[in-house]
Amino acid sequence: MRVSKIGVRIGDLAGLDPDALRFCFQALTKETDLESVVLVIERKPRRQRCSRCAHEFVVVNYETSCPECGEGLTAFLSGDELDLAYLEMEDV
């Protein structure tokens, strides 16, 4: 068995640039046994819930106001992930 794929989850609020992560990953694995490992990055957008109408939505262009009712006070739901999600193994 060997590792063939690694899955990472990065939220918009994680403060991490996926391209920089890919660059580091390649630099670290180059000419090693892990060179063939594929890095899969899953982006997670920021999600908020409206405090007035309970509408749940994805934040686009920093806009955290509710797109349904216009309420400014909305609560954070998700989008700060920086997780190792999974490894994929294959038989050699």
Next chain:
Amino acid sequence: MTQIPLERKVLNENGRIADELRARFAEHGILCLNLVSSPGAGKTSLLERTLEAFAPTRRVAVLTGDIQTDNDAVRLARFGFPALQITTGGTCHLDARMIEKAIARWNLTDLDVLLIENVGNLVCPSSYDLGEAAKIVVLSVTEGEDKPLKYPAMFFRSELLILNKIDLLPYLPFRIALARENAQKVHPGMEIIEVSCLTGEGLPAWQAWLESKVASSAKTMAAT
């Protein structure tokens, strides 16, 4: 092909130490605050004004992080409270391990408040939990109104925004209402206090905020 779910946070180990620190702070009724900002926004000045106003009997200690020099610890030690410099030697943020190591020399039963001044940087310090009760972000009016939009993670993770250097507003095109609006965009409901560490304007509001936090930390301990 086999998929093995991991579902681990990349900063898992830092988070584990931070949780331990948070539990220790809670056990001793210590309020721990983590001050973050870009370099030069006024974290050290805010701490100076804060320490200066404290009674000498106040059980407070300060940790200050910089890449190099102990200048800030020297500035902060003048007020007679324990102040320790963490010199990171290149690292652009403090992590939980550094805090754990630094406080090992103090007896936590002697403290009610621990103020941590992070390395001046609006990016990386946002990712590292130090076991604090709250992060406080300082933004000075000589920076841009769009800082909250450019560094959303930091403004999102900070409970309070201190807008510093408001004595300079008459000389600058800085639109304070826009800065406040941008902060509210990335962090709906964010608390904002405008101050000048130079003239002292606004500092009573900051001190009141701090005292209310100190009181609730002590109350939490009394309840346990």
